[in-house]
Amino acid sequence: MQTFPEPVTEPAMMSPEVAISQASMATPAFSPLYRQIKGLILNSLRAGEWKPGELIPSEMDLAARFHVSQGTVRKAVDELAAENLLLRRQGKGTFVATHAEQQVQFRFLKLVPDSGTRGSEGPAQRDIIECKRSRASADVARALALRNGDNVLQVRRVLSFGGAPIILEDIWLPAAPFKGLSAEQLANYQGPMYALFETEFNMRMVRAEEKIRAIAATAQHEQLLKVAPGTPLLSVERVAYTYRDEPMELRRGYYRTDTHHYHNTLG
């Protein structure tokens, strides 16, 4: 494997996808070939060459396209699959992962009922309390890598399970990429909000970081979650990132934990 320009055999007429070797490099950070291939596949995902839910080319095709062996492509795809960016299905092919799949309805929601599994209480009820344009406060701007006062969309909603309000969420999104998002759209859409982001705004949330605290309910919590004054609530602040590792959503969740709990596995 050496440095060479893309021969442009047939794959459309895009992508400067050249696998760069480090033959004569002075070892300034060695990067194996499969990682370079991984990067090229990632670029195609970022560029939208294959959209969420779609089938990507077979390993053999990708191997031919990048002029490497199937094994090398395999290792690249392995890593992307481990990061939940791709989904392998034996006999069918490799697909771009999506939030719209039934199996992983609430991939980022770790709150589960104390007894039974999620879904045992029936489908979640989602009520949009409000959806408005506003200006980013200092902390919202910092979390989303915006400037103070930049336009943001602010959504507030309540999730109920088995008829009882359990979660209150405040969500902030940069206004530009989510132009046109409305309360009606949110209310009518069936499926996870992140799936709507994918199909309507071409925004795929790939990863998130959460900071969890215990707080006392304030007046607005008491009203919307129907809890007594001062009830301890779980405060879950989440920043979600896209393919490009840009922060694209800030979400502050307030969870009732009298009948549910946040579940986490430590490897």
Place this chain on the structure above:
Amino acid sequence: MQTFPEPVTEPAMMSPEVAISQASMATPAFSPLYRQIKGLILNSLRAGEWKPGELIPSEMDLAARFHVSQGTVRKAVDELAAENLLLRRQGKGTFVATHAEQQVQFRFLKLVPDSGTRGSEGPAQRDIIECKRSRASADVARALALRNGDNVLQVRRVLSFGGAPIILEDIWLPAAPFKGLSAEQLANYQGPMYALFETEFNMRMVRAEEKIRAIAATAQHEQLLKVAPGTPLLSVERVAYTYRDEPMELRRGYYRTDTHHYHNTLG
């Protein structure tokens, strides 16, 4: 690769390590060869053939021992390394993972200061409040797969960072495997408690599940954590498991989250 008895070439004189193929099986759950090898390596870990921190045989040696190719051993070791049971170090070899390493001092503790990284406040101070024998209550027995009233050791301790008490922990351990554990031993030991479990009781904690809730501080919390009455605290109930997937520790932690938060990454 077929069914065959272990030739006993040289590796000591233990282990019935036979790789079983499924040549004529009616496909009742297909298990690839590398998973069988993984199981054999796991057995050696469970049996204590290699102890935490020790070097295990090279991939070539293991391949010869199991009569498979290096690539197959590699895949087995890859999975064990991904599960944090083994640790690969290029040029040196593969080691049995341990809680005693500096890099991963608090592998299971996800509480971090709001500003700065863990350790920025200096070393943690650990005060053992009590260490006593008692009998398992119904919920403790259930969590540890014991019978009601079985003997357990109960430890209570406070962790302080930067001089301030932040965490109160109640820990339950089955009495038999941890016979001899004392408050002095806990107080004198430098390093993570799980490292002490490894070296003194041959108990390696491999995995844990946590249930997180928000609760209001009670009288004992107020006193030991020096918080005002009713302060919201994070309640973290952890069950830790060994190599054999047996629950070996129940730990109820109460975290102050006014200056710290529980950090979690969602893949």
Place this chain on the structure above:
DNA sequence: CAGTGGTCTAGACCACTGG
């Protein structure tokens, strides 16, 4: 320098899916 894990290849065959 030898020994370790890490990468890359080429080829054979297996398990699974769908037409």
Place this chain on the structure above:
DNA sequence: CAGTGGTCTAGACCACTGC
């Protein structure tokens, strides 16, 4: 049945460690 991902092998070479 052809096409996909999944497994297994054998061999060559590279990057890193320590003597």
